[in-house]
Amino acid sequence: DAKTTQPPSMDCAEGRAANLPCNHSTISGNEYVYWYRQIHSQGPQYIIHGLKNNETNEMASLIITEDRKSSTLILPHATLRDTAVYYCIVRGKNFGNEKLTFGTGTRLTIIP
Amino acid sequence: GAVVSQHPSWVICKSGTSVKIECRSLDFQATTMFWYRQFPKQSLMLMATSNEGSKATYEQGVEKDKFLINHASLTLSTLTVTSAHPEDSSFYICSARRDRGRMQYFGPGTRLTVT
Numbered sequence: 001d002a003k004t005t006q007p008p009s010m011d012c013a014e015g016r017a018a019n020l021p022c023n024h025s026t027i028s029g030n031e032y033v034y035w036y037r038q039i040h041s042q043g044p045q046y047i048i049h050g051l052k053n054n055e056t057n058e059m060a061s062l063i064i065t066e067d068r069k070s071s072t073l074i075l076p077h078a079t080l081r082d083t084a085v086y087y088c089i090v091r092g093k094n095f096g097n098e099k100l101t102f103g104t105g106t107r108l109t110i111i112p
Numbered sequence: 113g114a115v116v117s118q119h120p121s122w123v124i125c126k127s128g129t130s131v132k133i134e135c136r137s138l139d140f141q142a143t144t145m146f147w148y149r150q151f152p153k154q155s156l157m158l159m160a161t162s163n164e165g166s167k168a169t170y171e172q173g174v175e176k177d178k179f180l181i182n183h184a185s186l187t188l189s190t191l192t193v194t195s196a197h198p199e200d201s202s203f204y205i206c207s208a209r210r211d212r213g214r215m216q217y218f219g220p221g222t223r224l225t226v227t
Contacts, residue, residue, distance in 0.1 A: 036218075043116075043205045043218035044156070087155075099146070100207070100216055102156040 004088045009107040018075040020106050022088030025069040031092050033064060034100070035073045037084040044087065044102075047073065083110045115139055116208050118219035125196055125226055133191045133222045135206030141186035142208035146216065147179075150203040162189055196226045 005023040012018040036044040087105040148156040162168040162183035180192040
């Protein structure tokens with residue numbers, strides 16, 4: 001699986017959009033980009049995933065660059081409950097290889 | 113849907129004893145379950161992958177005789193930490209995947225403290 005690079009930490013004001021970047025320059029054509037988050041002392045929570053098109057759900061939007069070498073997770077109106085570590089993970093679509101490899105992630109702190 | 117539970121949520125045991133952690137998929141059948149370990153301020157590290165009815169596949173560096181994994185049914189996997197020592201104190205998290213599904217759903221984690 002391709003490796004990812006994320007900033008170690010970010011702050012965002014409550015109510016503003018939080019934009020979390022992720023670089024995955026070695027991503028291959030059949031690999032998806034997944035985002036999970038982990039609130040302190042809890043298990044990871046799935047947020048969103050995508051292949052090459054931008055995606056949006058009730059939690060967030062995922063913007064993937066045209067060359068697919070980077071992506072941005074957008075939390076449109078951040079709340080204090082969004083404070084967590086956010087993980088960007090790249091994984092193949094082969095059903096035989098479903099391991100999720102977690103990097104160090106970005107610690108997002110929402111400031112009141 | 114897609115809820116994964118773990119029991120217990122926290123456990124304290126004495127050094128040298130064994131402790132069992134259960135992972136259950138509550139509303140779906142999980143062909144594959146995964147066990148992770150997370151030390152304070154570190155990321156999740158995959159320990160092993162288990163498929164229902166077969167032996168678990170352990171990641172490099174994980175002692176399979178120390179961390180016994182049983183995936184006897186499509187809704188239950190157990191992790192037994194044998195002869196636990198203080199260095200085994202950690203946050204253990206399981207996840208489960210539906211049959212031929214791509215998504216992994218994570219449990220809430222079990223905090224193990226070995227004294």
